[in-house]
Amino acid sequence: MKICIVDDTPINLTLMQALVAKIDGCQPVCFAESPAGLQYCIDEEVDLIIVDYMMPAPDGLEFIAQLRSKDSRTEVPVLMVTADHEKDVRYRALEVGATDFLTKPVDRIEFMSRVRNMLAIRRSHVLLSDRAETLAAEVRKATAEIVAREKEVIYRLSRAAEYRDPETGAHILRMTHYSALIARHLGWSDEALDLILQAAPMHDIGKLGTPDHILLKPAHLTDAEFVIMKRHTVIGAAILKDSTSPMLQLAAQIALGHHEKFDGSGYPQGLAGEAIPQAARIAAVADVFDALTSSRPYKKAWELDRALALLKTGRGSHFDPECVDAFLARLDEALVIRERFLDEEE
Amino acid sequence: MAAALFDRAAVLDNLDGDRELLREIASIYVNSYIEDLNRIAAAIAAGDAAKVFALTHTIKGSIGNFGAGEAVEVARTIERHAREGQLGDIEASFQRLQALLDQLAAELRPELG
CATH class of the missing domain: 3.40.50.2300 (Response regulator)
Structure with missing residues (x-):
């Protein structure tokens, strides 16, 4: 010594x-x-x-x-x-x-x-x-491993859903980053933004339970088919619900509620206003905007102005006005996201 | 002859019988004490009571390792005068200290051999 x-x-x-x-x-x-x-x-x-x-x-x-x-x-x-x-x-x-x-x-x-x-x-x-x-280092390591494993499982789950989904991986990334962009403008904390970045990719995970002939149909769905299609929200929530993980709880909210409309005319529950979880209201704007501005087997991508006009028209009826305003306020950043995650075929 | 200042048996016991260590510290003392006394004398002449105190304190700490009971006592008296700023009263004590330190050096010199 x-x-x-x-x-x-x-x-x-x-x-x-x-x-x-x-x-x-x-x-x-x-x-x-x-x-x-x-x-x-x-x-x-x-x-x-x-x-x-x-x-x-x-x-x-x-x-x-x-x-x-x-x-x-x-x-x-x-x-x-x-x-x-x-x-x-x-x-x-x-x-x-x-x-x-x-x-x-x-x-x-x-x-x-x-x-x-x-x-x-x-x-x-x-x-x-x-x-x-030594103990503290081991706890840090064990915790990091658990967090990494959780993220990995979620990533693989999202990947599994992607294989069933005609929409591209790039759509999932854009929709996720639009969601985080809106959430940040609404004042979400860094921790909460981290959660929504992980949770939003699973918004359509319920499509795992949607039959191929409906999911992959290259034309508009009949009313009967649409009833089945709508069930992907409930199936997604069933896959994700009742977790102790705050991230999976958020993911379940988004999966269930991202087709709800602010005036109560959406599905599956027909919730209105703030009865719809905020994360789902955010995801609705992000998801629709990206769907409109992307091409699909049955439609071309809309021009930006037309898509923005639809958001404004839907402000307060389809969409939470706050979420639309937040998105429009950060449109410059949204366009950067759109450029960053391009569809591979385009 | 005055009473011995260097208590050889006690000091050697305190050093765990280490004659080499005794030789080493005796040598440091014998080779440096005159210089130490000169610095105290200069501080007294300059009327620097704080310096007189510090230098005397240091030498007191050194010689205590050899026993040196009376010399330690005289050094303590000088310290006290210096702390009270009474340099005028120091001269007699200082002369006494010089004599005792010479004696201690004489007693320690055989250890160097």
Whole structure:
């Protein structure tokens, strides 16, 4: 263990150095000049500091005070060397953070046992903080693994849905980023935005349960077929519901509610206004805007102006006005998103 | 001859019988005490009480390692005068300290051999 000794009196420094060297496994590092000793103790991790009280500045009290002002040096044991009768000095030393004292002139028996005691304390402390650090690192690692695994499972689930969905992966990405864009404008926190970025890709996951002849039909659906098509909202919610994960709870809200309309004319529940979860109201704007501005097997992509006009027309009937306004306010950013995630075929 | 200042048996015991270490610290003392006394004399002449105090305190801390009971007492008296700013009262004590430190050096010299 490394023991730093700071004393401007050569005989005392020599004496303490020799005594410390007699303790197994101890390596003394000596300084006759207090400022150099202090710098060393701040720069290097030592196991024990022995510092004389009366020295040219900084004296022992100032030395300890400056050392303890460093966050990383609040625990290292410090023995201050004083004469027995200097009670006031000892009280002040305790106040500034001395651990214990050594009496001058140095008494070998007392010196050795106090140094050994301090080193025993030091060893326990290092052991404890190593253990705490190891545990904390393991918890961080385990937590990160769980979070990563959760994200991976969700990603794979979304991928599975994509294989069933005639809409492209690029649509899912655009719709997701439009949703986050609107949410940010409405004041969502960074954590909440992180959740919606993960949750929105699953808005159509219920299409896993939609029969091929309806899902892939390259023409308008009959009324009977549309009834079945609408069920993808309920199926999606059934897949995602009742999770303890806040992200999956949000995903379930979006899957169930993204075809609801603000005036209550949507599906599957016909909810109106704020009875529709805000995430679903946001997703409705994002999803419709992207559907309009993308091409489909049965239709061409709409011009931007026409799509925006539809959003404005639907403001307050189909869509939550706040969400439309938020989207329009951030239209520049929305267009950047559209350029960033282009459909591969185009 | 005055009473011995260097308590050889006690000092050696305190050093765990380490004669080499005794030789080392005795050598530091013998080679530096005159210079230390000169610096105290200069501080007294300059009327620098704080410096007299600090230098005397240091030398007191050094010689205490050899026992040196009477010399430590005299040094303490000088410290007290210096702390009270009474440099005028110091001269007699300082001369006494010089004599005692010479004596201590004489007692320690055989250890260097």
